[in-house]
Amino acid sequence: MALTALEIKDKTFGVKFRGYDANEVEEFLDIVVRDYEDLVRLNHDQEAKIQALEERLNYFDEMKDSLSQSVLIAQDTAERVKQAANERSENIVRQAEQDAQHLVDEAKQKANEILRHATDNAKKVAVETEELKNKTRVFHQRLKSTIESQLSIIDTPEWDEILRPTAMYIQTSDEAFREIVEKALGESVHHHHAEDDNIDLTRQFSPAEIEELQKRIEAANLELGATQAFEGLNEKVQSALEEAEHARHENEEVFEVEETVQPEDDANRESVNIL
Structure with a gap:
């Protein structure tokens, strides 16, 4: 203690x-x-x-x-925060890579679709252009044949007869009538003595003279019918020329369409080349 x-x-x-x-x-x-x-x-x-x-x-x-x-x-x-951040960053990177790969795949798919579509369009345009060219060739050949056929009609001698001046027809008809009368009556009719030596058309004709006149008149009618036939031929030729002119306009429109299609074909080819 x-x-x-x-x-x-x-x-x-x-x-x-x-x-x-x-x-x-x-x-x-x-x-x-x-x-x-x-x-x-x-x-x-x-x-x-x-x-x-x-x-x-x-x-x-x-x-x-x-x-x-x-x-x-x-x-x-x-x-834990560091680990979570690492995991999150890894997830973000992995997700970004997946998204990037998805975008790349989608872009490739779209590019392939665009390329395939452009190729199909180019082929379609090429086929349509070739078909149009073939139709144009056929139309050109038909037009050429039509024009040559019409030219062959134009080059016939009947056109000279159709295009002969009207005065010649009148002169020919007058001369034919005088010739008929001269042959029937045995009389001579001259143009430079027309006022002095007129034929007496009021006198009585004999049966033979009347028969001869009828023959001459029938011949003149035949000639007049031929002239009218030539006029009908002229109308046909005019119609053929109008058809040829219409065909020429259609051919020009076809060529314009072909020229329009051709740049589209070139544009499609350029787009394909770019892709």
């Missing part, structure tokens, strides 16, 4: 002969008591400080543990 200051102060000693001076001993004990009390008080203070320090140490230990735990949690959180 620890010695207290009161016990030191109340301590008594027995008296013996030639012993210590009691006053000196009392004074010394008082000094010892004071020092002991100081030491005890100091010890209490130190214990209080030690306790406070221990409490602080415990606080810091707890804080250290808390900080360590927080650091561990932060490290774990950072690690």
Whole structure:
């Protein structure tokens, strides 16, 4: 058991002969008591400080543990965030690669479709152009044959007869009539003596003369019918010429269509070459 200051102060000693001076001993004990009390008080203070320090140490230990735990949690959180970020970035990259590949595949598919469509159109235009050319060749050949046929009609000798001046027909008819009368009557009729030697057309004709006149008139009618036939031929030729002119206009329209189709074919070929 620890010695207290009161016990030191109340301590008594027995008296013996030639012993210590009691006053000196009392004074010394008082000094010892004071020092002991100081030491005890100091010890209490130190214990209080030690306790406070221990409490602080415990606080810091707890804080250290808390900080360590927080650091561990932060490290774990950072690690998880880092891992999640890596996974997310990998997912984003993978998704981006998939999207890019999908876009590339879709673009290739569309490009192939456009190329195939353009190729089909180019082939279709080429076939249509070739068919149009074949039709144009056939039409050209028919037109050529028609024109040659019409030219062969135009080059016939009948045209000379048709185009002969009208005065010649009148003169010929007058001469034919005079010739009929001359042959029938045995009379001579001349143009330069027409006023002096007019034929008497009012006299009576004999049956033979009448028969001869009828024959001559029939011959003149035949000639007039031939002339009218030539006029009908003229109408047919005119109609044929109009048809040829109409065919020529159609041929020009066909060539214009062909020239329009050809640039489209070239444009399609250029688009195919670009693709």
